[in-house]
Amino acid sequence: MLQNPPRASIIEDLEDLYENAPCGYLSLDPSGRIFKVNKTLCNWVGYAPEHLVGKRLGDLLNIAGRMFYETHIAPLLRMQGFFNEVALDLVAQNGERLPVIANAAERRAADGSVISTRITLLKAADRRRYEQGLLNARDQSRSSEAVARAILKDERETSQLREQFIAVLGHDLRNPLASISAGARILLRRTEDEAEVRVLDMMQTTVTRMSGLIDNVLDLARGRLGGGISLGRDADLPLQPVLAQVVDELRTTMPDRVIERDFRIIDPVDCDRSRIGQMVSNLLGNALTHGAADKPVRIGASTANGMFELWVANSGEPIPDAVMAHLFQPFFRGEVRASLQGLGLGLYIAFQIAEAHDGTLTVASTAEETRFTFRMPLR
Structure with missing residues (x-):
């Protein structure tokens, strides 16, 4: 049995x-x-x-x-x-x-x-x-120098075409993305159902994330195609409200995290306010992702001695030296610092924005604090 x-x-x-x-x-x-x-x-x-x-x-x-x-x-x-x-x-x-x-x-x-x-x-x-078969076929075709030169030329042309395609695709994605966002906002004003509100909030969050990804991909394509980061400088408009808005947006997105700010901008700053806001968003997002969850993320900005300085700091484990050497490269994310989301372009784009303003973006990381610092001339 x-x-x-x-x-x-x-x-x-x-x-x-x-x-x-x-x-x-x-x-x-x-x-x-x-x-x-x-x-x-x-x-x-x-x-x-x-x-x-x-x-x-x-x-x-x-x-x-x-x-x-x-x-x-x-x-x-x-x-x-x-x-x-x-x-x-x-x-x-x-x-x-x-x-x-x-x-x-x-x-x-x-x-x-x-x-x-x-x-x-x-x-x-x-x-x-x-x-593996494709690799073997490629190795065989490279046995001739003439064929190798032709392949190299074709790869370069394909690379340029790919980056042009990325740029065009990024532009073409903006309009439907804006329509989705506008539609979600309209529906959000018309409903009080909690389930519908959660779905619409999720859609808005996804639209915001996708918009950031498109911006980063477009900036990467511009940089690789030789155009560089474009700027629209204006020293007459205040910068501090833009920085405050970025902080408020991230506080809304991550309500469980604390962001402390200290803005002391008393002189005009000749900069592209939108680009500086993009840099701050990338740096703050990086700090919130990699910083200790039980410690506040701190941001400060000030003007003094003809210079504008902006910094973002967080507590947590220090960045390893091996990671530090590649931190501002595109698509790079350290092994122990996995991004909450994204492609590893945030710090690269922030670095490009700093250079476009004739400024510098540096990082210092210890057991007590990791701090990114941006400095540029006021004019």
Whole structure:
């Protein structure tokens, strides 16, 4: 007569099935951070489970996958609660790319709030073989110097065309994005239903994030195409209200965080107020993301001795020297400082804005404080 196995044995079997499954499993908390991951995925990427806990899925992706996830997959997941059969490339600890197919589903509470997100990852071996075939074909074609020169020329032209496409696409995205924002505001004024208000607030937050991503991508394209960051300087208009508005917007977006400000701008500042506001938004967003959650983020601005100085500081772990050397490069995000969201362009754009104003943007990081400081001549 067959007997039911003991409960402890069933639990042990289920745990083994999860940990050693032929696919990777990970779970994200409501903020998008990994809180559980199985051994299979850890073995694939070469990290211990404790190294992955607290990170975001984007931290395991290459640049292209990170951009695709932030601009397409994450918004889709928030809107419908799942996505299926999405091709992504993980980056293992040794730097190798691991092609996978991802499926995800959110677990939500009765009020619609996200409890967790479950993601399954399957190895895409056929894709890896296809990519290897392309690499072999490229190596064979480069056996001739004439062919190699032709390929190099074509790659340069393709790169320029790609950046022009990014610039055009960014401009074309503004109008529909503005229409979505305007429509959401109109609907928000006409409804008092809490569920509808939450959805409309989520839409507005997504529009704001997407607008920032478009701005950063456009600025990156301009810089790479040789035009640089454009400025519209005006010393007659006050700068302090712009800085205060940026602080208030971020306080609204992250009500649980404390932002302390100290503005002492007594002289006119010959600058592009919109660009300075963009710089402040990027620096404050970076500080809120990487700073200690239980400590305030501080911002100050002042004029003295013919110079304008602006600084943003946060408490928390210091930036490692290896990360510091690449901090202002595009698409770079330090391993221990995963961005809350975005493509790793914020600090790069802030640095470009500083240079466009004939100023400097520097960073100093200790165990007590990390501080970014922007200085420029008043005229």
